[in-house]
Amino acid sequence: MLHCEGCGAPASEGDHTRCRERRAATDPPRYCTTCGRKLVVQVLPASWIARCVHCGPLT
Amino acid sequence: MTDILDTARRDVLEGGRGLAEHEILEVLRLPDEALDEALRLAHEVRMRWCGPEVEVEGIVSLKTGGCPEDCHFCSQSGRFETPVRAARIDIPTLVEAARQTAATGATEFCIVAAVRGPDARLMERVREGIAAIREAVDINIACSLGILTPEQADELQEMGVHRYNHNLEAARSYFPEVVTTHTWEERSETLRLVRERGMEVCCGCIIGMGETLEQRAELAAQLAAVEPDEVPMNFLDPRPGTPFAHLPVIEPRDALRAIAAFRLAMPRTILRFAGGRELTLGDIGARQGMLGGINAIIVGNYLTTLGRDSAEDLDLLAELSMPIRELAKTL
Secondary structure (H helix, E strand, O other), X not given: OOEOOOOOOEOOOOOOHHHHHHHHHOOOOOXXXXXXXXXXXXXXXXXXXXXXXXXXXXX | OOHHHHHHHHHHHHOOOOXXXXXXXXXXXXXHHHHHHHHHHHHHHHHHHOOOOEEEEEEEEEEEOOEOXXXXXXXXXXXXXXXXXXXXXXXXXXXXXXXXXXXXXXXEEEEEEOOOOOOHHHHHHHHHHHHHHXXXXXXXXXXXXXXXXXXXXXXXXXXXXXXXXXXOEOOXXXXXXXXXXXXXXXXXXXXXXXXXXXXXXXXXXXXXXXXXXXXXXXXXXXXXXXXXXXXXXXXXXXXXXXXXXXXXXXXXXXXXXXXXXXXXXXXXXXXXXXXXXHHHHHHHHHHHHHOOOXXXXXXXXXXXXXXXXXXXXXXXHHHOOOOEOOOHHHO
């Protein structure tokens, strides 16, 4: 993982505790872990779909 | 029992009259040791005037992000640098969302768009979406599309929209601290249009946006004055990048006091657990809320965030002997 999926910053830099807490509690991924771009996220009642415009869909 | 709970027992439980603003404030100011009693009374009021049934709803965002408004709590405003990127779902995905909702036993499915108000293109998309859902899924359809013109309210009524959501969000006196791009009065006018067209009125709020207890009581009284069929109670989930990102999550006891107070202000209304409850109340608080005046829930995920697994909520309702049912017609 090169980028934090919560804030998009480099995963190896800074403190991402809050990002991990949000991800565990209420948030789908927000940023592409490969390129750091903001994801297009569609939240459905029982699932979510996320796609990076550069790297493609998240599986 | 405290004086205010004596008053509530007489006027609300026995008389069916909601508390006035100054009385709501007294409930919000109850000491911690009186909270359980307040919740028990709110539950009695709910059972007396609404019954044990619970209305279950699912929601989905048809158009996410890029909103021109500046609602300070919202990660979908295009005015703030938030992690939410603009997105639209296609009609098959919308139908799938309705199907996921119906699979939980829910009776209501709300289509939401992050807009000031709908334009012609969005109205057409909503029309297509409603028609497609109707063909595939047996569920009431609600909409939340922002500020409406009289013509748009007519159109939605013709489409068969069962309920329209437009939250007041905050007390009139606090609203300018929350939104500056439209007014509380504009929201109120849309609610009037919805009511006039015969659609059910869903009008809720967000608790914990920095308002005082006086303003929280004012909000409850103003919501009661709207006489909504449903009041969704949200608790602020401070979203990164928004002007309210720095605000603390409301204390669970304050959230529960608000639930009891709102039920005592509106004894016959559908009072729905909505966004932020997982963060604010957790599992134990969710149970206390269901036994403290709440009689409806949003199951599953929200518009941009994830909720509890719907099976957990449905198990809780079964354990509490609270059957799922469409409610407004019966209250």
